[in-house]
Amino acid sequence: MYDPAFETSRLLSANIEKVLLGKPDVVQMLVLSLIAGEHVLLEDVPGVGKTLAAKALAQSIEGSFTRLQFTPDLLPADITGSMIYRTDRHEFEFSPGPVFANVVLADEINRAPPRTQSALLEAMSDARVSVDGKSHPLPSPFIVIATQNPFEFEGTYALPESQLDRFLLRTSVGYPGREMERQVMSTHRTGEPVDQLQPVVNVESVRHAQMAVREVKFDDSLVEYLLDIVESTRQHDAFQVGVSTRGALSFYRGCQARAITESRDYVTPDDIKQLAVAALSHRVLPEGIFQGADRNYVEQQVADLVQQVPVPV
Structure with a gap:
């Protein structure tokens, strides 16, 4: 199953890179989150391609896709669905909400109040939603790609720690280089290239890739290395709360x-080092005088911490 899984990831990456120019690291983050069966948070200033990246991944899969535009007046039922009374049958029936899709784009997730944000919690954690005491499974595969602007921007709400912990990775898109920005202007001259993307894999291929991921070899010494890094976040002077067990498993x-x-088909120390900042920095809570520290500071602390943990030979 390893070779087909790699082919699935290769096809997805190549397709997304047709429209997300000059951002191979971001593309890899999106694809590996999908085949890991986890969710990803894209955080950056408006207009740098966060929504474009999410749409490109969704367009590359022959599955269902919904986009949720989070606003201050969005209600939990607008996400999960609700019970509707059917007059012809004289009974209530569940009407699924937009979260019932293979790929869900939660655009500007931090523009909705916490109560609405939390409507995604059960879906992200258990791939199901509960309405009126009944549980409804979500389709498989299921991934949430959330975008948010930095919390300093007006009209935004910081995501609660419990929800941040459900994201495998938090990453940013960043500004493109001069040459790439010139290409963007050229390719967008006649319309949106992402709308022309065709699916390159189906949901069955994604499910097979997700199964193959669980078969990738992880040497015992590297498991200890990963746990050493996680444990270091719990003992770091700058952090009040370290990485949770859920976070360690997700990592x-x-x-x-x-x-x-x-x-x-095997993990190397480089895999652990390269993912550490994106996988762990949103799962730690700065301590005391460090509270309110910006994202760059926290990420730098995690990066320094990783460099201090001995790599197994």
Whole structure:
């Protein structure tokens, strides 16, 4: 199953890179999150391609896709669905909400109040939603790609820690280089290239890739290395709260998925080091005087911490 899984990741990456120019690292983050069966948070200033990246991934899969534009007046039922009374049958029937899709784009997730944000929690954690005491499974595969602007922007709400912990990775798109920005202007002259993207894999291929990820070899010494890094976040002077066990497991799965995208069926120390900041920095809570520290500071602390943990030989 390893070779088909790599082929799935390769096809997805190549297709997304047709429209997300000059951002191979972001593309890899999106693809490995998908095949790991986890969710991803894209955080950056408006207009740099966060929504474009999410749409490109969704367009590349022959599955269902919905886009949720988060606003201050969005209600939980607008996400999960609700019970509707059918007059012809004189009974209530569940009407699924837009979260019932293979790929869900939660655009500007931090523009909705916490109560609405939390409507995604059960879906992201258990791939199901509960309405009126009944549980409804979501389609498989299921991935949430959330975008958000930095919390300093007006009209935004910081995501609660419990929800941040459901994202495998938090990453940014960043501004393109001069040459890439010139290409963007050229390719967007006659319309949106992302709308022309055709699916290159189906949901069955994605499910097979997700199964293959779980078979990727993870040497015992590297498991200890990963746990050493996680434990270090819990003992760091700058952090009040370190990485949770859920976060450690998610990090573990992400490393396996990265190995697949790199055409390997085994994890290396480089997989762990390369994913550490994106997988862990949103799962720590700064301590005391460090509270309110910006994202760059926290990420730098995690990066420094990783460099201090001995790599197994």
